[in-house]
Amino acid sequence: MTKRTLLALAALALPFPLLAQHDPAAIQQKALGDDTAYGIVEDLTTEIGPRLAGTEREAAARAWAVERLKAMGFSNVRIEPFDMKTWVRGIETAEITGPFTGKMHISALGNSASTGDTGLEAEVVYFRTLADLQAAPAGSLRGKIAFVSHKMTRTQNGASYGQFGGVRRAGPSLAAQKGAAAIVIRSVGTDYHRNPHTGGTNFPEGVTPIPAAAISIPDAENLERMIARAAKKGEAVKMKLVLTPRQIGTTQSGNVIAEVPGSDPNAGMILVGGHLDSWDLGTGAIDDGAGVAISAAAAKLIMDAGTPKRTIRVVWFGAEEVGLFGGIAYAKKHGAAGHALAMESDFGADRIWQVDFKLPDGTDDLKTRIANALAPLGIGRSNQPAGGGPDVGPTVALGVNAIDLQQDGTDYFDLHHTPDDTLDKIDPKKLQQNVAAWATVLSIVANDPADLLPKGKAGD
Amino acid sequence: MTKRTLLALAALALPFPLLAQHDPAAIQQKALGDDTAYGIVEDLTTEIGPRLAGTEREAAARAWAVERLKAMGFSNVRIEPFDMKTWVRGIETAEITGPFTGKMHISALGNSASTGDTGLEAEVVYFRTLADLQAAPAGSLRGKIAFVSHKMTRTQNGASYGQFGGVRRAGPSLAAQKGAAAIVIRSVGTDYHRNPHTGGTNFPEGVTPIPAAAISIPDAENLERMIARAAKKGEAVKMKLVLTPRQIGTTQSGNVIAEVPGSDPNAGMILVGGHLDSWDLGTGAIDDGAGVAISAAAAKLIMDAGTPKRTIRVVWFGAEEVGLFGGIAYAKKHGAAGHALAMESDFGADRIWQVDFKLPDGTDDLKTRIANALAPLGIGRSNQPAGGGPDVGPTVALGVNAIDLQQDGTDYFDLHHTPDDTLDKIDPKKLQQNVAAWATVLSIVANDPADLLPKGKAGD
Ligand SMILES: [Zn+2]
Ligand SMILES: [Zn+2]
Ligand SMILES: [Zn+2]
Ligand SMILES: [Zn+2]
Structure with a gap:
C-alpha cells in the first residue's frame, strides 16, 4: 500500500x-x-x-x-x-438664510464643538482650498463661518485621501486659530449624493474647539454657486447652523x-x-x-x-x-x-x-x-x-x-x-x-x- | 442675379x-x-x-x-x-426601538397625516407586496405600523413606475382602512442610497388619513432583515415614528x-x-x-x-x-x-x-x-x-x-x-x-x- x-x-x-x-x-x-x-x-x-x-x-x-x-x-x-x-453627535442642521434659501445636508466632524441649541447664524467666507484658508490673515474670520472646498479625486490606492483629507483634519483648528465662529467643509469624498462624510478632526492643546461640520458634495457645489452669485451683487451668503455634539x-x-x-x-x-x-x-x-x-x-x-x-x-x-x-x-x-x-x-x-x-x-x-x-x-x-x-x-x-x-x-x-x-x-x-x-x-x-x-x- | x-x-x-x-x-x-x-x-x-x-x-x-x-x-x-x-412637511424621524436599534432615513408622503410632536411607537407588520397588504384581514392592523416592501425594477421607458408606484399611491389608504396607526413603505425607487423617495398619496373621502412615509431602500432591506430575525425569536420589531406634516x-x-x-x-x-x-x-x-x-x-x-x-x-x-x-x-x-x-x-x-x-x-x-x-x-x-x-x-x-x-x-x-x-x-x-x-x-x-x-x- x-x-x-x-x-x-x-x-x-x-x-x-x-x-x-x-x-x-x-x-x-x-x-x-x-x-x-x-x-x-x-x-x-x-x-x-x-x-x-x-x-x-x-x-x-x-x-x-x-x-x-x-x-x-x-x-x-x-x-x-x-x-x-x-x-457623541447631537442635532445637526444647516440652512442658507440669505440671499438665497435652502437646507444643506450636514454632519458634525468628530470633536466638533456645539453651537448651542439655538445655533449660530453668520456670513460664510469661501476658501477654494486649505492653502487659501491658511493664507487668510489672522482675525479675518472673526464671527464668520469658514467654508473650505476642494475637489477630491478618485485614486485606486486611496492616495488622494492623504492629499484632500487635510481639509477635515487640519481645517477646523486652522479656522479656530483665525477666529472663525465655525467651519463647514466640502465632504472629503468622491460621490455626488446628499450624504455628508463625517470623520475625526482635532483641536490641539490651547486651541478652543469650534463647531466643525461637513456638507454633502451637491450641497457644497450649490453653496459655491450661491456665493459666486451673491458676490456679484456685493452680498455675502448667510448660514444658520445648529450642531449640538458633546464630549461625554x-x-x-x-x-x-x-x-x-x-x-x-x-x-x-x-x-x-x-x-x-x-x-x-x-x-x-x-x-x-x-x-x-x-x-x-x-x-x-x-x-x-x-x-x-x-x-x-x-x-x-x-x-x-x-x-x-x-x-x-x-x-x-x-x-x-x-x-x-x-x-x-x-x-x-x-x-x-x-x-x-x-x-x-x-x-x-x-x-x-x-x-x-x-x-x-x-x-x-x-x-x-x-x-x-x-x-x-x-x-x-x-x-x-x-x-x-x-x-x-x-x-x-x-x-x-x-x-x-x-x-x-x-x-x-x-x-x-x-x-x-x-x-x-x-x-x-x-x-x-x-x-x-x-x-x-x-x-x- | x-x-x-x-x-x-x-x-x-x-x-x-x-x-x-x-x-x-x-x-x-x-x-x-x-x-x-x-x-x-x-x-x-x-x-x-x-x-x-x-x-x-x-x-x-x-x-x-x-x-x-x-x-x-x-x-x-x-x-x-x-x-x-x-x-407641507414637518419633522420626520424613524427609529427602531426593539429588539434591534437604528435610525431610518424617512420622508413623509404628500398628504400624510401627523403623528403629533410626541410621535407614535408601535409594532411593525411586514407585507412583501401591496397585494399582501390587500389580503390582510380588516382590523388586523389596529394600532400597528404597516410596512410594505417590494422590489422595483429598472425599465428604460419607466413602465415599472406604474407597476410599483401603487405601493405609494394606494398603500396608505388601504392600511388606513384596515386600521393601521401608520404606514411605512420601501421607497419607490431603484437606487441604493439612504435617500427616501417622497411623492403624493391620497386618502379618499371618508378615509381618515394616517401618517404615511417612505424609508430609503437600504433602510427597508435592513428592516426586512430585522423583522426576519426577530420573527425567529417570536418577537416583533418596534418602531418610533415622528412625522409632523400638516395641511395649511x-x-x-x-x-x-x-x-x-x-x-x-x-x-x-x-x-x-x-x-x-x-x-x-x-x-x-x-x-x-x-x-x-x-x-x-x-x-x-x-x-x-x-x-x-x-x-x-x-x-x-x-x-x-x-x-x-x-x-x-x-x-x-x-x-x-x-x-x-x-x-x-x-x-x-x-x-x-x-x-x-x-x-x-x-x-x-x-x-x-x-x-x-x-x-x-x-x-x-x-x-x-x-x-x-x-x-x-x-x-x-x-x-x-x-x-x-x-x-x-x-x-x-x-x-x-x-x-x-x-x-x-x-x-x-x-x-x-x-x-x-x-x-x-x-x-x-x-x-x-x-x-x-x-x-x-x-x-x-
Ligand atoms: Zn476604517
Ligand atoms: Zn473610517
Ligand atoms: Zn415631474
Ligand atoms: Zn415628480
Missing part, C-alpha cells in the same frame, strides 16, 4: 472531506465559496448597526463579537478594555481578541484584524465590518484546515475612527515581542489587486511563493513596502513584519463615513476574493520555517 | 449669421452647442431651490420664471393663478405662460412645457427643472430663427407633483380649441431615444419627416401612440395632438423625488441632445401646412 493510498483511505474515513492540510490552493478554492465573512457583516450591521467608539453601541458590538468569535470555534476569546474620551468624558472601549493556537509557540504569532467601531451615520459595513469579517473568516479557514505552526491572533480593534485608540492600546500592552507578522483590512470590500511586503532579508523565496499563490486571484506584486494599516501600525512601527493586501479604493470614498455605508454596498463575490487572498497568505506564512520574529534594533 | 445669390447677399448684410429659416438640421446643430437649457436649470436650482406646490417657494419660482422668460425675449409672459389645498389650507399656485407669436393665428398653436413645482427634498433639477428648461430653450431656438407660422406657447405648470393641478387648471381654462399639438418633458434629463406620435390621419409624410430628422440624434420611431405626459394630459384628453420625445428612464428612479435630485445629476451634453430633438420637432411642426386643429368629436 503506498503512502498515497493510505492518505486517500484516511480521508474517506473522515466525516467530511479533509483538505490537504494547509494546501494554499485548496484553501483559496474553499474561500471562494465560503460565505462566513458575508454572514459576519450582515449580522453585525443588522443586529448591532452603528457603533461609535466609546458608546454603549460599541460595547454592544464587543459583547456580540465575543459571542460570535466563540461560536466560530476560536480560542482565548476575550476583551482587552481601555479608557477613552468620548464624543471618559468611557470604556476595548479590543476583542480571538486565537487559532499554533503548534509552535516559538515561531511567533500572526496578528490579523480590522476595527469593530464605526462612524454613527451608516451601519459600518465597508468601514470596517468588512475588515473584521475578512480577517476572521480567513483565520477560521486555516483553523478548519488543521492546527497551523504559528498562532493566528484575530484582533477586532476598538475606537479606530476617533484616534486609533485600540491600535495604540494593543501595541502598548503587547509590544513587538512574539509577533511574526501583522496584517489588517480597513479599506472597504472591493477586490484586492496588489500585495506589498515588509519582510526580513532572506525571505525572497517566501515572497515569491505568496505572490505566485495570489496571482490566480488577479493580485499583482508591488515593490513598495507594506505599512500594515492604522490599527496594526503602532505594532508594525515597533519592528513587526507586515503584508498588505491592497483593496481597490476607486469607489471607497463614495461611501466612506457616510450614511450610505450599508450592507448592500458589499459584493459577496468580491468579499470572497478578499477572504481567499487572506487565507492564501495565512496558509503559507503560518507554516513557513523562516525566522520572522522581530529583532531588537541596534541601540534598543 | 438669381434668387439664391440675392438671399446670400441678404444674409451677409445682417449683423449675425442668419440660419436658413427653420431649417431643422441647422436648428438641431445649433441646439447641440446651446447652453440655454443648462443655464435655466442651474439658475432655478441655485437661486430658488426646492419649490413645493402652493408654498411661498413655488411663488418665488413663478416670479423668477416671469423675469427669466421675459429676459429670454418671449411675448405675453404671464401667470395664470389657481387655488389649491396645500400640504387653501393657497395660490399658478401656471407661467410665455409665447413665440406665430404668423398664422388660424394654424393653431403648439403647447410645450414641463412643471415648475418640485418636491421639497432635492432642488428639482431632473424633476422637472430639466423639463421647463428643455421646452423653453427649444422654443427660443425657433424664435431666434425667425417667426414661425404657428404660435409656440411655453407653459411652466404649477402644482404637478401634488395632483396635476396646473395641468387640470390649464385645460379647464383653455380647452382644446386652437391647440395644434401638445408636448411635455417630465422624465428627467437623460437622452431621448424614441419618438411617439398621436397625429391625425393623413400626416404620414409629416411623421416620416420628423422621424428622419430625429434619426441623427439616435432617436427611433415607435408604433405606440403619444400620450403627452401628466401636465398636458388633460388637454390631450380633449382631442389635441401629441408628440412624445421619450427620455431614457433607466436611471430616473435612482433620483426621482429624493434629496439627490440636484444639478450635478444633469449631463449638459444629454440636455443639449434633448433640446436638439425638441427644436427639431418644433421647427418642422411649427411651419407645416397640415391641418392639425382639434376636431369636435361626433356627439360633442
Whole structure:
C-alpha cells in the first residue's frame, strides 16, 4: 500500500472531506465559496448597526463579537478594555438664510464643538482650498463661518485621501486659530449624493474647539454657486447652523481578541484584524465590518484546515475612527515581542489587486511563493513596502513584519463615513476574493520555517 | 442675379449669421452647442431651490420664471393663478426601538397625516407586496405600523413606475382602512442610497388619513432583515415614528405662460412645457427643472430663427407633483380649441431615444419627416401612440395632438423625488441632445401646412 493510498483511505474515513492540510490552493478554492465573512457583516450591521467608539453601541458590538468569535470555534476569546474620551453627535442642521434659501445636508466632524441649541447664524467666507484658508490673515474670520472646498479625486490606492483629507483634519483648528465662529467643509469624498462624510478632526492643546461640520458634495457645489452669485451683487451668503455634539468624558472601549493556537509557540504569532467601531451615520459595513469579517473568516479557514505552526491572533480593534485608540492600546500592552507578522483590512470590500511586503532579508523565496499563490486571484506584486494599516501600525512601527493586501479604493470614498455605508454596498463575490487572498497568505506564512520574529534594533 | 445669390447677399448684410429659416438640421446643430437649457436649470436650482406646490417657494419660482422668460425675449409672459389645498412637511424621524436599534432615513408622503410632536411607537407588520397588504384581514392592523416592501425594477421607458408606484399611491389608504396607526413603505425607487423617495398619496373621502412615509431602500432591506430575525425569536420589531406634516389650507399656485407669436393665428398653436413645482427634498433639477428648461430653450431656438407660422406657447405648470393641478387648471381654462399639438418633458434629463406620435390621419409624410430628422440624434420611431405626459394630459384628453420625445428612464428612479435630485445629476451634453430633438420637432411642426386643429368629436 503506498503512502498515497493510505492518505486517500484516511480521508474517506473522515466525516467530511479533509483538505490537504494547509494546501494554499485548496484553501483559496474553499474561500471562494465560503460565505462566513458575508454572514459576519450582515449580522453585525443588522443586529448591532452603528457603533461609535466609546458608546454603549460599541460595547454592544464587543459583547456580540465575543459571542460570535466563540461560536466560530476560536480560542482565548476575550476583551482587552481601555479608557477613552468620548464624543457623541447631537442635532445637526444647516440652512442658507440669505440671499438665497435652502437646507444643506450636514454632519458634525468628530470633536466638533456645539453651537448651542439655538445655533449660530453668520456670513460664510469661501476658501477654494486649505492653502487659501491658511493664507487668510489672522482675525479675518472673526464671527464668520469658514467654508473650505476642494475637489477630491478618485485614486485606486486611496492616495488622494492623504492629499484632500487635510481639509477635515487640519481645517477646523486652522479656522479656530483665525477666529472663525465655525467651519463647514466640502465632504472629503468622491460621490455626488446628499450624504455628508463625517470623520475625526482635532483641536490641539490651547486651541478652543469650534463647531466643525461637513456638507454633502451637491450641497457644497450649490453653496459655491450661491456665493459666486451673491458676490456679484456685493452680498455675502448667510448660514444658520445648529450642531449640538458633546464630549461625554471618559468611557470604556476595548479590543476583542480571538486565537487559532499554533503548534509552535516559538515561531511567533500572526496578528490579523480590522476595527469593530464605526462612524454613527451608516451601519459600518465597508468601514470596517468588512475588515473584521475578512480577517476572521480567513483565520477560521486555516483553523478548519488543521492546527497551523504559528498562532493566528484575530484582533477586532476598538475606537479606530476617533484616534486609533485600540491600535495604540494593543501595541502598548503587547509590544513587538512574539509577533511574526501583522496584517489588517480597513479599506472597504472591493477586490484586492496588489500585495506589498515588509519582510526580513532572506525571505525572497517566501515572497515569491505568496505572490505566485495570489496571482490566480488577479493580485499583482508591488515593490513598495507594506505599512500594515492604522490599527496594526503602532505594532508594525515597533519592528513587526507586515503584508498588505491592497483593496481597490476607486469607489471607497463614495461611501466612506457616510450614511450610505450599508450592507448592500458589499459584493459577496468580491468579499470572497478578499477572504481567499487572506487565507492564501495565512496558509503559507503560518507554516513557513523562516525566522520572522522581530529583532531588537541596534541601540534598543 | 438669381434668387439664391440675392438671399446670400441678404444674409451677409445682417449683423449675425442668419440660419436658413427653420431649417431643422441647422436648428438641431445649433441646439447641440446651446447652453440655454443648462443655464435655466442651474439658475432655478441655485437661486430658488426646492419649490413645493402652493408654498411661498413655488411663488418665488413663478416670479423668477416671469423675469427669466421675459429676459429670454418671449411675448405675453404671464401667470395664470389657481387655488389649491396645500400640504407641507414637518419633522420626520424613524427609529427602531426593539429588539434591534437604528435610525431610518424617512420622508413623509404628500398628504400624510401627523403623528403629533410626541410621535407614535408601535409594532411593525411586514407585507412583501401591496397585494399582501390587500389580503390582510380588516382590523388586523389596529394600532400597528404597516410596512410594505417590494422590489422595483429598472425599465428604460419607466413602465415599472406604474407597476410599483401603487405601493405609494394606494398603500396608505388601504392600511388606513384596515386600521393601521401608520404606514411605512420601501421607497419607490431603484437606487441604493439612504435617500427616501417622497411623492403624493391620497386618502379618499371618508378615509381618515394616517401618517404615511417612505424609508430609503437600504433602510427597508435592513428592516426586512430585522423583522426576519426577530420573527425567529417570536418577537416583533418596534418602531418610533415622528412625522409632523400638516395641511395649511387653501393657497395660490399658478401656471407661467410665455409665447413665440406665430404668423398664422388660424394654424393653431403648439403647447410645450414641463412643471415648475418640485418636491421639497432635492432642488428639482431632473424633476422637472430639466423639463421647463428643455421646452423653453427649444422654443427660443425657433424664435431666434425667425417667426414661425404657428404660435409656440411655453407653459411652466404649477402644482404637478401634488395632483396635476396646473395641468387640470390649464385645460379647464383653455380647452382644446386652437391647440395644434401638445408636448411635455417630465422624465428627467437623460437622452431621448424614441419618438411617439398621436397625429391625425393623413400626416404620414409629416411623421416620416420628423422621424428622419430625429434619426441623427439616435432617436427611433415607435408604433405606440403619444400620450403627452401628466401636465398636458388633460388637454390631450380633449382631442389635441401629441408628440412624445421619450427620455431614457433607466436611471430616473435612482433620483426621482429624493434629496439627490440636484444639478450635478444633469449631463449638459444629454440636455443639449434633448433640446436638439425638441427644436427639431418644433421647427418642422411649427411651419407645416397640415391641418392639425382639434376636431369636435361626433356627439360633442
Ligand atoms: Zn476604517
Ligand atoms: Zn473610517
Ligand atoms: Zn415631474
Ligand atoms: Zn415628480
